[in-house]
Amino acid sequence: MNVGLLGCGVIGGGVLQLIDNLPKEKGFKVVKVFDLPIKKDILKERFAENASEVCENSEVDVVIEAMGGDKFPYECIKTALLNKKHVITSNKEVVSLHIEEFYTLAKENGVFFMCEASVGGGIPLICSLIDSAKVDKIDHIYGIINGTTNYILTRMQKDGVSLDEALDDAKALGFAERDATADLEGLDMTRKICILSSIAYGGVVNYSDVYHYGVTNLTKEILKDINSLGYNIKFIAESKLVNDTVRVSVEPVLITNENSLNGVSYEFNAVYYNCLSNGLLGFYGKGAGRFPTASAMVNDLVRINDLKNPYYFKNEKLFKVENFKNESKYYVYDGIKGKIIDKLMDASNYKFVARIF
Amino acid sequence: MNVGLLGCGVIGGGVLQLIDNLPKEKGFKVVKVFDLPIKKDILKERFAENASEVCENSEVDVVIEAMGGDKFPYECIKTALLNKKHVITSNKEVVSLHIEEFYTLAKENGVFFMCEASVGGGIPLICSLIDSAKVDKIDHIYGIINGTTNYILTRMQKDGVSLDEALDDAKALGFAERDATADLEGLDMTRKICILSSIAYGGVVNYSDVYHYGVTNLTKEILKDINSLGYNIKFIAESKLVNDTVRVSVEPVLITNENSLNGVSYEFNAVYYNCLSNGLLGFYGKGAGRFPTASAMVNDLVRINDLKNPYYFKNEKLFKVENFKNESKYYVYDGIKGKIIDKLMDASNYKFVARIF
Numbered sequence: 001m002n003v004g005l006l007g008c009g010v011i012g013g014g015v016l017q018l019i020d021n022l023p024k025e026k027g028f029k030v031v032k033v034f035d036l037p038i039k040k041d042i043l044k045e046r047f048a049e050n051a052s053e054v055c056e057n058s059e060v061d062v063v064i065e066a067m068g069g070d071k072f073p074y075e076c077i078k079t080a081l082l083n084k085k086h087v088i089t090s091n092k093e094v095v096s097l098h099i100e101e102f103y104t105l106a107k108e109n110g111v112f113f114m115c116e117a118s119v120g121g122g123i124p125l126i127c128s129l130i131d132s133a134k135v136d137k138i139d140h141i142y143g144i145i146n147g148t149t150n151y152i153l154t155r156m157q158k159d160g161v162s163l164d165e166a167l168d169d170a171k172a173l174g175f176a177e178r179d180a181t182a183d184l185e186g187l188d189m190t191r192k193i194c195i196l197s198s199i200a201y202g203g204v205v206n207y208s209d210v211y212h213y214g215v216t217n218l219t220k221e222i223l224k225d226i227n228s229l230g231y232n233i234k235f236i237a238e239s240k241l242v243n244d245t246v247r248v249s250v251e252p253v254l255i256t257n258e259n260s261l262n263g264v265s266y267e268f269n270a271v272y273y274n275c276l277s278n279g280l281l282g283f284y285g286k287g288a289g290r291f292p293t294a295s296a297m298v299n300d301l302v303r304i305n306d307l308k309n310p311y312y313f314k315n316e317k318l319f320k321v322e323n324f325k326n327e328s329k330y331y332v333y334d335g336i337k338g339k340i341i342d343k344l345m346d347a348s349n350y351k352f353v354a355r356i357f
Numbered sequence: 358m359n360v361g362l363l364g365c366g367v368i369g370g371g372v373l374q375l376i377d378n379l380p381k382e383k384g385f386k387v388v389k390v391f392d393l394p395i396k397k398d399i400l401k402e403r404f405a406e407n408a409s410e411v412c413e414n415s416e417v418d419v420v421i422e423a424m425g426g427d428k429f430p431y432e433c434i435k436t437a438l439l440n441k442k443h444v445i446t447s448n449k450e451v452v453s454l455h456i457e458e459f460y461t462l463a464k465e466n467g468v469f470f471m472c473e474a475s476v477g478g479g480i481p482l483i484c485s486l487i488d489s490a491k492v493d494k495i496d497h498i499y500g501i502i503n504g505t506t507n508y509i510l511t512r513m514q515k516d517g518v519s520l521d522e523a524l525d526d527a528k529a530l531g532f533a534e535r536d537a538t539a540d541l542e543g544l545d546m547t548r549k550i551c552i553l554s555s556i557a558y559g560g561v562v563n564y565s566d567v568y569h570y571g572v573t574n575l576t577k578e579i580l581k582d583i584n585s586l587g588y589n590i591k592f593i594a595e596s597k598l599v600n601d602t603v604r605v606s607v608e609p610v611l612i613t614n615e616n617s618l619n620g621v622s623y624e625f626n627a628v629y630y631n632c633l634s635n636g637l638l639g640f641y642g643k644g645a646g647r648f649p650t651a652s653a654m655v656n657d658l659v660r661i662n663d664l665k666n667p668y669y670f671k672n673e674k675l676f677k678v679e680n681f682k683n684e685s686k687y688y689v690y691d692g693i694k695g696k697i698i699d700k701l702m703d704a705s706n707y708k709f710v711a712r713i714f
Binding site for chain 1: 375379479480481484485488489491492493558559560561562563566567568570574575576579582583586588590591593595597598601602603604605606608609610611612614615616617618619620621625627629632634635636637638639640641642643646648649651652653655656659660663664673674675676677678679680681682684688690694695697704708709710711712713714
């Protein structure tokens with residue numbers, strides 16, 4: 001399967017590296033990469049000077065779009081689909097605006113449109129949502145789907161720093177872009193909850209219809225006040241299907257310690273959705289970053305290929321099996337009281353033992 | 358796609374109901390159901406007196422096994438695969454013992470073997486694990502994969518009841534079987550961690566090699582002692598790949614409040630696994646019960662069918678979009694102090710607002 005790549009920055013470069021590192025016999029090959037002329041020396045004969053060398057190339061089976069932005073990626077994806085290339089994208093702007101058109105074009109041209117990486121980075125969320133929607137009824141989705149702001153709120157909460165200090169650290173660590181407005185105002189999460197809601201409920205939820213309220217005004221003082229009331233704060237997106245209405249918002253919420261979102265810290269994301277038959281499902285993982293996002297895109301690629309080559313388990317390795325006793329402390333209870341010991345020799349010496357996790 | 362069902366009890370009956378309720382145009386039909394003669398009146402012309410009427414029936418495309426047990430299901434699954442039927446099972450005993458043989462037979466006969474429901478009930482865990490293993494390296498898996506014991510430990514911790522009292526309640530609620538030994542001793546989790554490890558690492562991990570220590574001896578006094586040390590207790594399965602060794606155990610562990618497993622209560626399951634590129638992924642949902650398990654099996658069915666009919670988004674519904682303001686209390690901060698109000702009229706009246714979640 002021959003891949004054409006649009007964009008070879010943080011995400012696209014990760015995709016290139018992951019595909020290049022796959023075993024040759026899997027048969028995936030990046031044949032063309034479109035990027036700025038500055039990348040020509042590194043990409044050598046794979047370098048493409050313009051996007052049409054990728055999107056209209058008869059050697060390319062799958063186009064992976066990792067450029068970001070809106071208008072130009074939209075044109076590229078459209079051209080690729082019309083040229084009967086499968087398309088994989090991580091671009092939430094373009095997906096949230098054109099989801100219906102992309103899927104329709106894909107269907108009309110007998111190819112796949114995949115956007116797993118557009119929400120929740122490396123979390124296998126959209127594929128699960130699609131599967132659930134096919135056999136179940138999804139009526140509620142909520143979660144933390146912006147790593148930048150979750151990192152900032154976690155730092156403010158745990159380290160007592162100000163929003164600006166946390167934002168500077170996020171930028172230094174690569175968790176935030178130079179202009180973080182789209183994150184702080186909730187625009188990024190608004191795009192993502194539109195994508196999730198549209199797929200889950202089977203009808204387009206438009207970006208411009210969604211209420212959003214950001215965290216730009218949050219200060220150390222407000223956070224202290226919130227804590228004094230017994231709450232912590234998280235910035236979430238939520239949508240609920242009530243008859244033919246989608247109730248949806250992106251806004252900060254107060255949660256108690258017991259809420260499972262409380263354990264979702266720093267750049268991690270978590271999404272929960274409720275199904276009529278299956279109940280509540282939850283997903284957790286890195287919502288951003290080079291390799292989590294690139295992984296999700298390469299997984300989409302493999303999924304497309306799998307339609308012809310399903311999974312079969314092979315017993316390829318011979319493993320030795322042992323336990324954790326050599327690397328763990330243990331709690332032991334002798335019948336009267338318990339203590340923690342460095343190494344458990346024999347559990348049968350005690351009434352009860354438990355490993356310190 | 359014609360389905361033959363083996364077993365029409367709690368799980369099998371749920372599968373039958375879910376498939377019967379799918380829209381006709383999806384093309385799934387249960388044509389034969391094998392169960393005890395007592396079910397003949399309910400199942401009518403679909404009733405099969407013996408399993409071969411299902412496993413060797415030329416009208417059946419997919420066999421769904423929901424009988425439980427070991428020897429007889431093993432023979433049935435083998436027969437079905439040799440007769441070129443796709444097989445879907447929720448039976449962890451038989452999968453943990455014969456995983457390699459089943460996948461090999463499926464491959465040789467050009468059909469699929471699917472066992473999503475054998476671990477973690479309705480959680481889309483095995484499909485994610487398979488996807489991750491294809492493009493990434495999984496080196497660590499851990500989690501709560503037995504709903505019965507997690508229910509019991511949660512009740513002991515939250516309500517101060519004894520293990521026997523909690524077990525009785527679990528039985529009354531249908532979370533525990535009459536003989537709960539396999540759950541309490543960790544045998545059930547041992548089977549499940551073997552299945553997950555085998556698929557994740559690409560080599561069979563044998564049931565008999567795995568260290569397991571149960572929670573049968575846990576008392577209220579021990580729990581109190583554990584809490585006094587600043588810990589809570591969870592009963593987990595864990596496996597780690599270290600070179601060519603799989604370090605694996607099923608045992609109670611002590612965790613601190615901050616551990617994300619602490620929020621996994623009652624009959625819920627949660628599994629985390631770590632990937633080299635993608636980092637830590639987590640999955641949460643109902644690990645047992647009629648419809649979660651049946652959902653997972655019907656999802657496997659749809660996945661088999663999808664290899665010919667991929668997903669395309671259709672904008673089928675027209676939604677009205679609103680927010681949560683009418684059903685929620687809000688925290689509002691006026692610049693000096695915060696308070697909680699019943700209804701937010703206008704966020705711009707305040708310096709900061711947040712919804713009570």
